[in-house]
Amino acid sequence: MTKPLQKDLLQAVWQGRENHRDTPMLTFVDVEADGQFAEELRSYEQLWRNGSAVCEALIASGMCPGGSFALIMHSHPEFVDCMVGSAMAGTVFVPLDPRVGGSKLRFMLDFSDCRGVVIASYALPQLLEIAPQLPKLEWVWVIGQLAKGVTIPNVALRPFAAILNDWSGEEFPLREVDPMSPMQMIFTSGTTGDPKAILSPHARFMFATSLGPAMGYRSDDRLYTGLPLSHSNGQFMTLGNALVMQLPVVISRKFTKSRLWEIVTRYRCTTFNLLGGMTTATFAEPPGKFERAHSVRFVVSAGMPASMWDEFAERFGVEIFEFYGTAEGGLLLNPPPDAKMGSIGKPPPGTECAVLDGHDDPLPIGELGELCFRNADGTVAPVLYYKNDEASADKTRGGWFRSGDIGWRDADGWFYFSHRMGTAIRKNGEFISPSEVERVIAKHHDVSDVYVYGVCTAINTPGEREVVAAIVPASSAFNPAAIFASCEGELQRNSIPTYIQIVDEIPKTASEKPQDRYLVEMICANDARIYSATGPVKINLGERNEPA
16 A cells, blocks of 8 residues: 655645635634534635735744744634644744633743734633733734724734734745654643643644545545534544645634534535444434535544444434544544444554553553554654753653553454543443443433543542533523433443533534533532432532432
């Protein structure tokens, strides 16, 4: 098999410009307040010219190669403009979730040494609140309406539109990019703790975006993603592969489960990506007229629950291409039509995966251990966490990339995911499958979204947890007793949730990963709505719980 050609971002856009010039290849879709779709388009020509303008402005702002600036926005076309301009200038962009504010935003901007910020107007209030605590901040460019009179002391504040309008017209020439130079700084999701900053080189982008053929993408495909461009999945697997393969791509500003099938039908998309939490939320939607009217051949899934696999594929008329990967490294592929249901796949040629115990010894078939990766020749690509040499060294300790995920393999070499280290639900000596519980609850007509996690209470023995189902009701008539009844009819006794936690929204990262730690905080709040099978209860972790 011919090795896929690896291109850096500038090479991909330059070649696309030569072949397609002014043809719009990127479509950005937003759902407006009245429910109508709004579109913005980008051609390769526009990307190169806008990138040149951004590069010129970065240099004029005093940005040097290796210097960092933040991108704080949902998936706008300006995000890609800035990616291209940053690559031209040799700077490092830091994509951040626009929902983040307060001390966490201050920490990430300060820790990553950002001298500038490109930010959407809807996220500007969070930045204004903490700007006095950011002594390194020198400039801010605002996408959208910049209100009159808004200033930040000692910071140059400009509309992003002025960056493009004030461009001299001098286009940046194509240059060779050092693959090992840093391209961006990606913060880990921080679902269970404070995030670390991955210093991601151009080589990582080049490798991930060479996988299009292996992912089943064809020359006649039109890709779609509702994942944020700040996340490696949306940025690498969809946008990046579309640029390298010169495929048209449709990108939602924000993921919308209720309009997903309408969007892919409207734009004739043939494949799209989902992560685990998005899969459950999509499956929980009531049947709609677009869910079988589309042209989607397959869904690229990272975390399709085995219990939902067949039902999802049959209901929506798609095949499932399951894969596993992390922002730092490691890759497993499970492509259709011969996909092994429930498996996260096998390593691609030239790489290997092993299930290791705490002493780095391979575990027997079927036994749980850490999923670890390396190249077939025994080497491992370095992982660099910014300002954290200890974590960097530990991630590839012993010549293996250590994923931090627990799984197992079967006799045929297929690998399976079990849980993230520290997040397993073990009750009465048995491991509980959250995805199986979620599948049962998601089918209920009165459930809009669901996430199952574990909490340790005073009645649990060490290492064990109670099962909690966090549920977003679909109507005011929601009845917890009906959910308990459904679970009792379909689940083993240990898997039935101990508690149902009613929430207005499940807290998630930008990539739709539910965040356990915030749900745990919410479960103890005075206004928490918690139910057991016998009725409302109050939970005080570490104490025995009494009826409300």
